[in-house]
Structure formats: C-alpha cells, structure tokens
Amino acid sequence: MAADTLTKEARSELMSRIRGKDTSPEVAVRSTLHRRGFRFRLHRPDLPGRPDIVLPRYKVAIFVHGCFWHLHAGCRDGRIPKSNVEFWTRKLTGNKTRDEKNMAALAATGWRPIIVWECEIERYMDKVEKLLVAHILNKAT
Numbered sequence: 001m002a003a004d005t006l007t008k009e010a011r012s013e014l015m016s017r018i019r020g021k022d023t024s025p026e027v028a029v030r031s032t033l034h035r036r037g038f039r040f041r042l043h044r045p046d047l048p049g050r051p052d053i054v055l056p057r058y059k060v061a062i063f064v065h066g067c068f069w070h071l072h073a074g075c076r077d078g079r080i081p082k083s084n085v086e087f088w089t090r091k092l093t094g095n096k097t098r099d100e101k102n103m104a105a106l107a108a109t110g111w112r113p114i115i116v117w118e119c120e121i122e123r124y125m126d127k128v129e130k131l132l133v134a135h136i137l138n139k140a141t
Contacts, residue, residue, distance in 0.1 A: 005083070025064050025066070026052050029052075029062065029064055029121065029128070029132070030042075030053060032132070033053065039055075040055045041053075042054070047106065048101075048109075049098075049102030049103075049105075049106065051063055058112075058136050058138070060112045061111050061113045061114070062115075063114070063116070064116050064118070065115055065116070065118065067119050070095055071095070071096045099115075103115075114136075
C-alpha cells in the first residue's frame with residue numbers, strides 16, 4: 001500500500017474543497033435542460049438519494065455522477081486509488097451500493113432514475129442531451 005503523498009492537514013484541506021452540489025457537470029446538464037424548455041427542481045430531500053435534478057411532471061430523477069466517487073465502470077477515473085486502498089475501497093464501493101439501493105427505491109415508487117456520468121458530459125454533451133430528452137419524454141428504446 002502506497003503512503004499518502006500529502007500531510008493529513010493538506011489532504012483534509014483538499015478534500016474540504018470538493019463540492020457535492022452545483023458542480024460544473026451538474027450545471028451543464030441543468031443549462032441544457034432549461035434551454036430545451038424543461039423545468040425542474042434541485043436536490044429533493046424527500047426522494048431516495050436526493051437526486052441532483054428532478055422533473056416532477058415526467059417523474060424523472062437525474063443523478064449527475066462523478067466517475068471517481070461513484071466508480072464508473074470502464075472509465076479511467078472510475079478506479080480505486082493506489083494509496084489508502086482499504087479506506088477507498090470501503091468508501092467507493094459503499095457509494096456504489098448506496099446508489100444501487102436508491103435507484104431501486106426510486107423505480108419502486110414509479111420514478112425513472114437516470115444517471116449521467118461526468119466523463120460523458122465532458123466528452124459527448126450533444127449525445128447526452130439527445131438521450132436525456134428521449135428518456136424524459138419516454139421515447140428511449
């Protein structure tokens with residue numbers, strides 16, 4: 001196991017700057033949806049997982065996931081760090097397990113959860129926009 005390259009205080013400072021709301025990818029998705037005429041609510045605490053974007057009219061809950069924090073399979077950013085492996089394995093697999101439970105709970109109550117990955121937003125926003133609109137309007141294949 002590789003040791004952390006930062007001091008405990010420096011690591012704490014760095015981690016404290018990570019935002020959970022209003023991230024750049026989330027704002028990009030919100031702007032796209034708003035531009036397309038969709039109206040939505042943000043971070044509804046009464047829904048499982050507190051979705052980033054909620055379209056009540058369509059019963060759609062959108063989660064904008066960071067590839068690292070939610071272990072995006074097949075993505076270069078969706079992997080366990082080489083330092084402090086035990087901690088990160090427990091933390092990130094716990095996030096993934098929690099996400100799966102929240103998706104199932106939403107679906108069980110009639111909501112349609114959608115996950116949009118950070119890397120997809122950065123690389124393929126035009127495709128993400130088309131897929132989102134299709135899913136929201138329930139025209140997905």
